[in-house]
Amino acid sequence: MKVLVVGSGGREHALCWKIRCSNRVKDLYAVPGNAGISKIAKCIDIKIGSPNYFADLANLVKKEHIDLIIVGPEAPLVEGISDYFANQGLRIFGPNKRAARLEGSKAFAKHFMKKYGIPTADFCTFTNFGDAVEYIKKKGVPIVIKASGLAAGKGVSVCFSLEEAIDSLRRIMVSQVFGRAGQRVVIEEYLEGDEVSILAFVDGETFIPMVSSTDHKRIFDQDKGPNTGGMGAYSPTPVVTREIERRIEEEILYPTVKGLLDEGERYVGVLYLGLMITRDGPKVLEYNIRFGDPETQVILPRLRTDLVEIIEACLSGSLNRLEIKWDEGATVCVVVASGGYPGKYENGKEILGLEEVGSMENVFVFHAGTVQRNGKIVTSGGRVLGVTSSARTMDEAVKKVYTAVDKIHFDSMYYRKDIGYKALKIGG
Numbered sequence: 001m002k003v004l005v006v007g008s009g010g011r012e013h014a015l016c017w018k019i020r021c022s023n024r025v026k027d028l029y030a031v032p033g034n035a036g037i038s039k040i041a042k043c044i045d046i047k048i049g050s051p052n053y054f055a056d057l058a059n060l061v062k063k064e065h066i067d068l069i070i071v072g073p074e075a076p077l078v079e080g081i082s083d084y085f086a087n088q089g090l091r092i093f094g095p096n097k098r099a100a101r102l103e104g105s106k107a108f109a110k111h112f113m114k115k116y117g118i119p120t121a122d123f124c125t126f127t128n129f130g131d132a133v134e135y136i137k138k139k140g141v142p143i144v145i146k147a148s149g150l151a152a153g154k155g156v157s158v159c160f161s162l163e164e165a166i167d168s169l170r171r172i173m174v175s176q177v178f179g180r181a182g183q184r185v186v187i188e189e190y191l192e193g194d195e196v197s198i199l200a201f202v203d204g205e206t207f208i209p210m211v212s213s214t215d216h217k218r219i220f221d222q223d224k225g226p227n228t229g230g231m232g233a234y235s236p237t238p239v240v241t242r243e244i245e246r247r248i249e250e251e252i253l254y255p256t257v258k259g260l261l262d263e264g265e266r267y268v269g270v271l272y273l274g275l276m277i278t279r280d281g282p283k284v285l286e287y288n289i290r291f292g293d294p295e296t297q298v299i300l301p302r303l304r305t306d307l308v309e310i311i312e313a314c315l316s317g318s319l320n321r322l323e324i325k326w327d328e329g330a331t332v333c334v335v336v337a338s339g340g341y342p343g344k345y346e347n348g349k350e351i352l353g354l355e356e357v358g359s360m361e362n363v364f365v366f367h368a369g370t371v372q373r374n375g376k377i378v379t380s381g382g383r384v385l386g387v388t389s390s391a392r393t394m395d396e397a398v399k400k401v402y403t404a405v406d407k408i409h410f411d412s413m414y415y416r417k418d419i420g421y422k423a424l425k426i427g428g
Protein backbone atom coordinates (compact mmCIF):
# COMPACT_ATOMS: atom_id res chain seq x y z
CA MET A 1 0.00 0.00 0.00
CA LYS A 2 0.92 3.67 -0.27
CA VAL A 3 1.03 5.86 2.84
CA LEU A 4 1.33 9.63 3.26
CA VAL A 5 2.54 11.32 6.46
CA VAL A 6 1.61 14.99 6.96
CA GLY A 7 4.17 17.11 8.86
CA SER A 8 7.87 17.95 9.00
CA GLY A 9 9.25 17.40 12.51
CA GLY A 10 11.00 14.74 14.57
CA ARG A 11 7.63 13.14 15.31
CA GLU A 12 6.97 12.72 11.59
CA HIS A 13 10.47 11.33 10.95
CA ALA A 14 9.88 8.74 13.69
CA LEU A 15 6.47 7.91 12.17
CA CYS A 16 8.01 7.52 8.71
CA TRP A 17 10.81 5.33 10.08
CA LYS A 18 8.32 3.04 11.83
CA ILE A 19 5.98 2.91 8.82
CA ARG A 20 8.96 1.93 6.65
CA CYS A 21 9.42 -1.10 8.94
CA SER A 22 5.98 -2.37 7.87
CA ASN A 23 6.00 -4.95 5.11
CA ARG A 24 2.50 -3.79 4.11
CA VAL A 25 3.91 -0.50 2.82
CA LYS A 26 5.34 -0.17 -0.66
CA ASP A 27 5.53 3.60 -1.12
CA LEU A 28 5.85 6.29 1.50
CA TYR A 29 5.21 10.02 0.95
CA ALA A 30 5.66 12.98 3.30
CA VAL A 31 4.28 16.52 3.08
CA PRO A 32 6.45 18.54 3.40
CA GLY A 33 8.97 16.31 5.27
CA ASN A 34 12.60 17.28 5.93
CA ALA A 35 16.14 16.23 4.96
CA GLY A 36 16.06 13.11 7.16
CA ILE A 37 12.61 12.05 6.00
CA SER A 38 13.62 12.49 2.35
CA LYS A 39 16.00 9.52 2.74
CA ILE A 40 13.08 7.15 3.37
CA ALA A 41 10.04 8.87 1.82
CA LYS A 42 9.17 10.94 -1.21
CA CYS A 43 8.80 14.50 0.09
CA ILE A 44 6.23 16.74 -1.63
CA ASP A 45 6.36 20.47 -0.99
CA ILE A 46 2.86 21.54 0.01
CA LYS A 47 2.80 24.16 2.74
CA ILE A 48 0.65 23.13 5.72
CA GLY A 49 -1.65 26.06 6.46
CA SER A 50 -1.49 27.60 2.97
CA PRO A 51 -4.90 28.72 1.59
CA ASN A 52 -5.83 25.56 -0.39
CA TYR A 53 -3.74 22.94 1.31
CA PHE A 54 -6.56 20.47 2.00
CA ALA A 55 -7.42 20.45 -1.72
CA ASP A 56 -3.73 20.25 -2.74
CA LEU A 57 -3.25 17.26 -0.42
CA ALA A 58 -6.41 15.54 -1.67
CA ASN A 59 -5.27 16.01 -5.29
CA LEU A 60 -1.91 14.45 -4.45
CA VAL A 61 -3.60 11.52 -2.72
CA LYS A 62 -5.88 10.89 -5.70
CA LYS A 63 -3.14 11.32 -8.32
CA GLU A 64 -0.73 8.94 -6.56
CA HIS A 65 -3.47 6.51 -5.43
CA ILE A 66 -2.38 6.83 -1.80
CA ASP A 67 -4.28 4.42 0.49
CA LEU A 68 -3.77 6.00 3.89
CA ILE A 69 -2.99 9.47 5.28
CA ILE A 70 -1.49 9.90 8.76
CA VAL A 71 -1.56 13.41 10.25
CA GLY A 72 1.25 14.50 12.60
CA PRO A 73 0.43 18.03 13.83
CA GLU A 74 -2.76 19.27 15.50
CA ALA A 75 -3.62 22.28 13.32
CA PRO A 76 -4.92 20.35 10.26
CA LEU A 77 -7.05 18.13 12.53
CA VAL A 78 -8.49 21.10 14.42
CA GLU A 79 -9.22 22.71 11.03
CA GLY A 80 -11.16 19.62 9.94
CA ILE A 81 -8.82 17.73 7.61
CA SER A 82 -10.30 14.37 8.65
CA ASP A 83 -13.84 15.43 7.75
CA TYR A 84 -12.61 16.82 4.42
CA PHE A 85 -10.86 13.59 3.44
CA ALA A 86 -13.52 11.25 4.81
CA ASN A 87 -16.18 13.12 2.79
CA GLN A 88 -14.23 12.23 -0.33
CA GLY A 89 -13.93 8.59 0.65
CA LEU A 90 -10.20 8.87 1.47
CA ARG A 91 -8.76 7.01 4.47
CA ILE A 92 -7.20 9.31 7.04
CA PHE A 93 -6.00 8.60 10.59
CA GLY A 94 -6.91 11.33 13.07
CA PRO A 95 -10.08 12.56 14.80
CA ASN A 96 -12.72 14.71 13.12
CA LYS A 97 -13.16 18.43 13.73
CA ARG A 98 -15.71 18.13 16.54
CA ALA A 99 -13.62 15.62 18.49
CA ALA A 100 -10.48 17.68 17.82
CA ARG A 101 -11.95 20.41 20.04
CA LEU A 102 -10.43 18.44 22.93
CA GLU A 103 -7.15 20.09 21.93
CA GLY A 104 -8.44 23.04 19.87
CA SER A 105 -10.40 24.54 22.76
CA LYS A 106 -9.14 24.19 26.32
CA ALA A 107 -12.49 25.62 27.50
CA PHE A 108 -14.31 22.80 25.65
CA ALA A 109 -11.93 20.20 27.13
CA LYS A 110 -12.43 21.49 30.69
CA HIS A 111 -16.24 21.54 30.41
CA PHE A 112 -16.15 18.04 28.89
CA MET A 113 -14.06 16.74 31.81
CA LYS A 114 -16.35 18.37 34.34
CA LYS A 115 -19.44 16.87 32.69
CA TYR A 116 -17.99 13.35 32.68
CA GLY A 117 -16.29 13.48 36.09
CA ILE A 118 -12.75 13.19 34.71
CA PRO A 119 -10.15 14.35 37.28
CA THR A 120 -8.58 17.70 36.38
CA ALA A 121 -7.71 21.01 38.09
CA ASP A 122 -10.65 23.18 39.26
CA PHE A 123 -11.24 26.00 36.82
CA CYS A 124 -13.32 28.88 35.47
CA THR A 125 -13.43 30.32 31.95
CA PHE A 126 -13.64 34.02 31.06
CA THR A 127 -14.09 36.27 28.04
CA ASN A 128 -14.03 39.50 30.07
CA PHE A 129 -10.70 40.84 31.38
CA GLY A 130 -12.17 42.58 34.46
CA ASP A 131 -14.04 39.46 35.57
CA ALA A 132 -10.90 37.35 35.12
CA VAL A 133 -8.83 39.76 37.26
CA GLU A 134 -11.48 39.68 40.02
CA TYR A 135 -11.40 35.86 40.00
CA ILE A 136 -7.59 35.75 40.29
CA LYS A 137 -7.66 38.18 43.21
CA LYS A 138 -10.25 36.01 44.93
CA LYS A 139 -8.36 32.73 44.32
CA GLY A 140 -4.81 33.98 44.98
CA VAL A 141 -1.56 32.40 43.74
CA PRO A 142 -0.12 30.08 42.54
CA ILE A 143 -2.57 29.94 39.68
CA VAL A 144 -2.47 28.82 36.05
CA ILE A 145 -3.67 30.90 33.10
CA LYS A 146 -4.32 29.37 29.67
CA ALA A 147 -5.37 30.84 26.35
CA SER A 148 -8.24 28.58 25.30
CA GLY A 149 -7.31 28.17 21.62
CA LEU A 150 -4.23 26.77 19.87
CA ALA A 151 -1.11 28.73 20.78
CA ALA A 152 1.70 26.37 19.69
CA GLY A 153 2.31 25.25 23.28
CA LYS A 154 3.02 28.83 24.43
CA GLY A 155 -0.40 29.81 25.76
CA VAL A 156 0.04 28.57 29.35
CA SER A 157 1.46 30.61 32.26
CA VAL A 158 2.02 29.16 35.70
CA CYS A 159 1.97 32.26 37.93
CA PHE A 160 3.42 32.60 41.42
CA SER A 161 2.57 36.28 42.01
CA LEU A 162 -0.56 38.33 41.46
CA GLU A 163 1.34 40.82 39.25
CA GLU A 164 2.57 38.00 37.03
CA ALA A 165 -0.95 36.58 36.75
CA ILE A 166 -2.56 39.90 35.85
CA ASP A 167 0.24 40.60 33.40
CA SER A 168 -0.31 37.24 31.65
CA LEU A 169 -4.02 37.90 31.47
CA ARG A 170 -3.40 41.33 29.99
CA ARG A 171 -1.07 39.92 27.34
CA ILE A 172 -3.60 37.27 26.34
CA MET A 173 -6.87 39.23 26.60
CA VAL A 174 -5.93 42.88 26.01
CA SER A 175 -2.74 42.81 23.88
CA GLN A 176 -4.05 39.61 22.23
CA VAL A 177 -0.59 38.12 21.67
CA PHE A 178 -2.22 34.81 20.66
CA GLY A 179 -4.90 36.47 18.55
CA ARG A 180 -8.30 34.74 18.61
CA ALA A 181 -6.85 31.85 20.63
CA GLY A 182 -6.90 34.19 23.64
CA GLN A 183 -10.45 35.51 23.31
CA ARG A 184 -11.38 33.06 26.02
CA VAL A 185 -9.10 32.09 28.91
CA VAL A 186 -9.15 29.16 31.29
CA ILE A 187 -7.94 29.97 34.81
CA GLU A 188 -7.19 26.92 36.86
CA GLU A 189 -5.92 25.56 40.13
CA TYR A 190 -2.17 24.90 40.35
CA LEU A 191 -1.41 21.17 40.62
CA GLU A 192 1.70 19.69 42.19
CA GLY A 193 3.17 16.34 41.21
CA ASP A 194 5.03 14.51 38.44
CA GLU A 195 4.17 15.12 34.80
CA VAL A 196 3.71 12.23 32.38
CA SER A 197 2.34 11.72 28.92
CA ILE A 198 0.08 8.78 28.21
CA LEU A 199 -0.83 8.26 24.57
CA ALA A 200 -3.43 5.74 23.48
CA PHE A 201 -4.63 4.29 20.19
CA VAL A 202 -8.41 4.66 19.94
CA ASP A 203 -10.81 3.06 17.43
CA GLY A 204 -13.98 4.83 18.56
CA GLU A 205 -14.81 2.39 21.35
CA THR A 206 -11.70 0.47 22.34
CA PHE A 207 -8.47 2.10 23.48
CA ILE A 208 -5.00 0.64 23.98
CA PRO A 209 -2.52 2.79 25.93
CA MET A 210 1.04 3.06 24.68
CA VAL A 211 4.06 2.89 27.03
CA SER A 212 4.45 5.92 29.33
CA SER A 213 6.80 8.81 28.60
CA THR A 214 7.78 12.22 29.93
CA ASP A 215 8.95 15.22 27.96
CA HIS A 216 11.13 18.14 29.08
CA LYS A 217 9.45 21.38 28.06
CA ARG A 218 11.84 24.01 29.46
CA ILE A 219 14.93 25.16 27.56
CA PHE A 220 17.52 24.88 30.36
CA ASP A 221 18.71 22.07 32.63
CA GLN A 222 16.71 21.43 35.82
CA ASP A 223 13.57 22.68 34.06
CA LYS A 224 14.61 26.33 34.08
CA GLY A 225 13.86 29.05 31.52
CA PRO A 226 11.04 29.46 29.01
CA ASN A 227 8.89 26.67 27.58
CA THR A 228 9.80 25.15 24.21
CA GLY A 229 8.26 22.63 21.84
CA GLY A 230 10.13 19.99 23.89
CA MET A 231 13.86 19.48 24.56
CA GLY A 232 13.84 15.74 25.10
CA ALA A 233 11.89 12.79 26.45
CA TYR A 234 12.26 9.39 28.03
CA SER A 235 10.22 6.21 28.32
CA PRO A 236 9.08 4.54 30.53
CA THR A 237 8.23 6.94 33.35
CA PRO A 238 8.88 5.28 36.75
CA VAL A 239 6.01 7.09 38.54
CA VAL A 240 3.55 5.28 36.28
CA THR A 241 3.23 2.13 38.33
CA ARG A 242 0.75 -0.66 37.51
CA GLU A 243 -1.70 0.92 39.96
CA ILE A 244 -1.36 4.39 38.40
CA GLU A 245 -1.76 2.81 34.97
CA ARG A 246 -4.98 1.16 36.09
CA ARG A 247 -6.30 4.45 37.50
CA ILE A 248 -5.44 6.33 34.28
CA GLU A 249 -7.39 3.76 32.27
CA GLU A 250 -10.40 3.62 34.60
CA GLU A 251 -10.64 7.23 35.72
CA ILE A 252 -9.51 9.02 32.55
CA LEU A 253 -9.26 7.01 29.33
CA TYR A 254 -12.45 5.02 29.72
CA PRO A 255 -14.73 7.98 30.65
CA THR A 256 -13.13 10.12 27.93
CA VAL A 257 -13.82 7.66 25.11
CA LYS A 258 -17.27 6.82 26.55
CA GLY A 259 -18.07 10.53 27.09
CA LEU A 260 -17.19 11.27 23.47
CA LEU A 261 -19.52 8.47 22.35
CA ASP A 262 -22.29 9.92 24.53
CA GLU A 263 -21.69 13.23 22.74
CA GLY A 264 -22.10 11.39 19.42
CA GLU A 265 -18.38 11.32 18.57
CA ARG A 266 -16.46 8.22 17.61
CA TYR A 267 -12.90 9.26 18.35
CA VAL A 268 -10.54 7.50 15.96
CA GLY A 269 -6.86 8.33 16.24
CA VAL A 270 -4.24 8.87 18.90
CA LEU A 271 -5.41 10.45 22.14
CA TYR A 272 -2.67 12.09 24.18
CA LEU A 273 -3.17 12.77 27.88
CA GLY A 274 -0.88 15.33 29.51
CA LEU A 275 -1.15 14.27 33.16
CA MET A 276 -0.03 15.40 36.57
CA ILE A 277 0.35 12.49 38.98
CA THR A 278 -0.71 14.23 42.17
CA ARG A 279 -1.03 12.94 45.73
CA ASP A 280 -4.70 12.30 44.95
CA GLY A 281 -3.88 10.39 41.78
CA PRO A 282 -3.66 11.26 38.06
CA LYS A 283 -5.27 14.49 36.83
CA VAL A 284 -5.51 15.79 33.27
CA LEU A 285 -3.50 18.93 32.42
CA GLU A 286 -4.38 18.77 28.74
CA TYR A 287 -5.67 16.59 25.94
CA ASN A 288 -3.87 16.45 22.62
CA ILE A 289 -5.44 14.75 19.64
CA ARG A 290 -2.30 13.36 18.01
CA PHE A 291 1.10 11.82 18.63
CA GLY A 292 3.30 13.93 20.96
CA ASP A 293 6.58 15.50 19.95
CA PRO A 294 9.19 14.47 21.18
CA GLU A 295 7.33 11.62 22.97
CA THR A 296 6.84 9.76 19.66
CA GLN A 297 10.63 9.54 19.25
CA VAL A 298 10.90 7.50 22.46
CA ILE A 299 7.66 5.53 22.12
CA LEU A 300 7.93 4.18 18.58
CA PRO A 301 11.41 2.62 18.99
CA ARG A 302 9.85 0.50 21.77
CA LEU A 303 6.92 -0.62 19.62
CA ARG A 304 7.20 -4.22 18.39
CA THR A 305 3.88 -4.46 16.55
CA ASP A 306 3.47 -3.14 13.00
CA LEU A 307 2.25 0.48 13.35
CA VAL A 308 0.31 0.31 10.09
CA GLU A 309 -1.52 -2.77 11.32
CA ILE A 310 -2.52 -0.89 14.49
CA ILE A 311 -3.70 2.14 12.52
CA GLU A 312 -5.74 -0.06 10.19
CA ALA A 313 -7.31 -1.76 13.22
CA CYS A 314 -8.27 1.69 14.59
CA LEU A 315 -9.84 2.65 11.27
CA SER A 316 -11.81 -0.59 10.99
CA GLY A 317 -12.90 -0.59 14.64
CA SER A 318 -11.14 -3.86 15.44
CA LEU A 319 -8.59 -2.74 18.04
CA ASN A 320 -10.13 -5.18 20.54
CA ARG A 321 -8.79 -8.06 18.46
CA LEU A 322 -5.22 -6.76 18.42
CA GLU A 323 -2.40 -7.35 20.89
CA ILE A 324 0.24 -4.62 20.91
CA LYS A 325 3.75 -5.61 21.99
CA TRP A 326 6.46 -3.37 23.44
CA ASP A 327 10.15 -3.68 24.26
CA GLU A 328 10.80 -3.92 27.98
CA GLY A 329 13.84 -1.61 27.91
CA ALA A 330 14.20 2.18 28.07
CA THR A 331 14.56 4.96 25.50
CA VAL A 332 15.84 8.52 25.76
CA CYS A 333 15.63 11.31 23.18
CA VAL A 334 17.79 14.44 23.39
CA VAL A 335 16.68 17.31 21.19
CA VAL A 336 19.57 19.16 19.58
CA ALA A 337 18.57 22.77 18.97
CA SER A 338 19.89 25.95 17.36
CA GLY A 339 21.52 28.32 19.89
CA GLY A 340 19.02 31.05 20.82
CA TYR A 341 15.91 28.84 20.48
CA PRO A 342 13.08 29.33 21.62
CA GLY A 343 14.01 32.97 20.86
CA LYS A 344 15.90 34.11 17.76
CA TYR A 345 18.36 31.74 16.08
CA GLU A 346 20.18 31.37 12.77
CA ASN A 347 19.56 28.75 10.08
CA GLY A 348 21.83 27.29 7.42
CA LYS A 349 24.53 25.75 9.68
CA GLU A 350 26.13 22.61 8.27
CA ILE A 351 25.55 19.54 10.46
CA LEU A 352 28.52 17.18 10.88
CA GLY A 353 28.74 13.71 12.37
CA LEU A 354 25.37 12.38 11.19
CA GLU A 355 26.86 9.38 9.38
CA GLU A 356 28.94 8.26 12.32
CA VAL A 357 25.96 8.48 14.68
CA GLY A 358 23.74 6.81 12.08
CA SER A 359 25.94 3.73 12.22
CA MET A 360 25.69 3.35 16.03
CA GLU A 361 23.61 0.41 17.19
CA ASN A 362 20.24 1.23 18.78
CA VAL A 363 20.67 4.94 18.10
CA PHE A 364 18.21 6.80 15.90
CA VAL A 365 18.66 10.32 14.59
CA PHE A 366 15.27 11.84 13.87
CA HIS A 367 15.45 15.08 11.92
CA ALA A 368 13.26 18.06 12.79
CA GLY A 369 14.61 21.34 11.36
CA THR A 370 16.94 20.23 8.56
CA VAL A 371 17.20 20.76 4.80
CA GLN A 372 19.54 19.46 2.14
CA ARG A 373 21.60 22.16 0.42
CA ASN A 374 24.36 21.51 -2.17
CA GLY A 375 24.72 17.95 -0.97
CA LYS A 376 25.05 19.01 2.67
CA ILE A 377 22.52 18.81 5.49
CA VAL A 378 22.02 22.18 7.14
CA THR A 379 19.87 23.51 9.99
CA SER A 380 16.49 25.08 9.19
CA GLY A 381 14.66 25.40 12.49
CA GLY A 382 14.88 25.85 16.26
CA ARG A 383 14.72 22.17 17.04
CA VAL A 384 17.11 20.50 14.62
CA LEU A 385 17.46 16.83 15.57
CA GLY A 386 16.07 14.34 18.07
CA VAL A 387 18.79 11.85 18.94
CA THR A 388 17.27 8.74 20.51
CA SER A 389 18.85 5.66 22.01
CA SER A 390 17.33 2.49 23.33
CA ALA A 391 18.89 0.13 25.86
CA ARG A 392 18.02 -2.42 28.51
CA THR A 393 18.05 0.17 31.29
CA MET A 394 17.50 3.93 31.53
CA ASP A 395 21.04 4.35 32.83
CA GLU A 396 22.53 2.74 29.70
CA ALA A 397 20.15 4.61 27.40
CA VAL A 398 21.14 7.97 28.92
CA LYS A 399 24.87 7.21 28.59
CA LYS A 400 24.50 6.05 25.02
CA VAL A 401 22.41 8.99 23.87
CA TYR A 402 24.96 11.50 25.15
CA THR A 403 27.82 9.57 23.52
CA ALA A 404 25.89 9.90 20.27
CA VAL A 405 25.08 13.60 20.71
CA ASP A 406 28.79 14.30 21.39
CA LYS A 407 29.60 13.16 17.86
CA ILE A 408 27.29 15.73 16.26
CA HIS A 409 28.46 19.26 15.54
CA PHE A 410 27.10 22.44 14.09
CA ASP A 411 27.77 26.07 14.79
CA SER A 412 26.09 27.19 18.08
CA MET A 413 24.29 23.91 18.70
CA TYR A 414 22.54 23.60 22.06
CA TYR A 415 21.05 20.69 24.02
CA ARG A 416 20.09 19.91 27.58
CA LYS A 417 22.51 17.77 29.57
CA ASP A 418 19.97 16.29 32.00
CA ILE A 419 17.43 14.48 29.84
CA GLY A 420 16.28 11.27 31.55
CA TYR A 421 17.92 12.12 34.89
CA LYS A 422 14.53 12.52 36.54
CA ALA A 423 13.77 8.88 35.71
CA LEU A 424 17.09 7.76 37.19
CA LYS A 425 16.41 9.67 40.40
CA ILE A 426 12.87 8.37 40.83
CA GLY A 427 13.74 4.90 39.62
CA GLY A 428 16.68 4.24 41.79
Ligand code: AMP
Pocket residue numbers: 121144146153156158188189190191192195217274285286
Ligand atom coordinates in the same frame (compact mmCIF):
# COMPACT_ATOMS: atom_id res chain seq x y z
P1 AMP B 1 -0.55 22.45 28.95
O1 AMP B 1 -0.22 22.96 27.58
O2 AMP B 1 -1.95 22.71 29.38
O3 AMP B 1 -0.11 21.03 29.16
O4 AMP B 1 0.41 23.28 29.93
C1 AMP B 1 1.79 23.43 29.69
C2 AMP B 1 2.57 23.16 30.95
O5 AMP B 1 2.13 24.03 32.00
C3 AMP B 1 2.35 21.75 31.49
O6 AMP B 1 3.22 20.85 30.89
C4 AMP B 1 2.62 21.95 32.97
O7 AMP B 1 4.02 21.93 33.22
C5 AMP B 1 2.12 23.33 33.24
N1 AMP B 1 0.73 23.29 33.75
C6 AMP B 1 -0.42 23.31 33.02
N2 AMP B 1 -1.49 23.25 33.82
C7 AMP B 1 -1.04 23.20 35.09
C8 AMP B 1 -1.66 23.14 36.38
N3 AMP B 1 -2.99 23.15 36.53
N4 AMP B 1 -0.88 23.08 37.47
C9 AMP B 1 0.49 23.09 37.35
N5 AMP B 1 1.14 23.17 36.17
C10 AMP B 1 0.40 23.23 35.05
Ligand code: GLY
Pocket residue numbers: 153215229230288291292293294295
Ligand atom coordinates in the same frame (compact mmCIF):
# COMPACT_ATOMS: atom_id res chain seq x y z
N1 GLY C 1 5.23 17.09 23.97
C1 GLY C 1 4.11 17.94 23.98
C2 GLY C 1 3.28 17.89 22.79
O1 GLY C 1 3.46 17.09 21.89
O2 GLY C 1 2.33 18.67 22.72
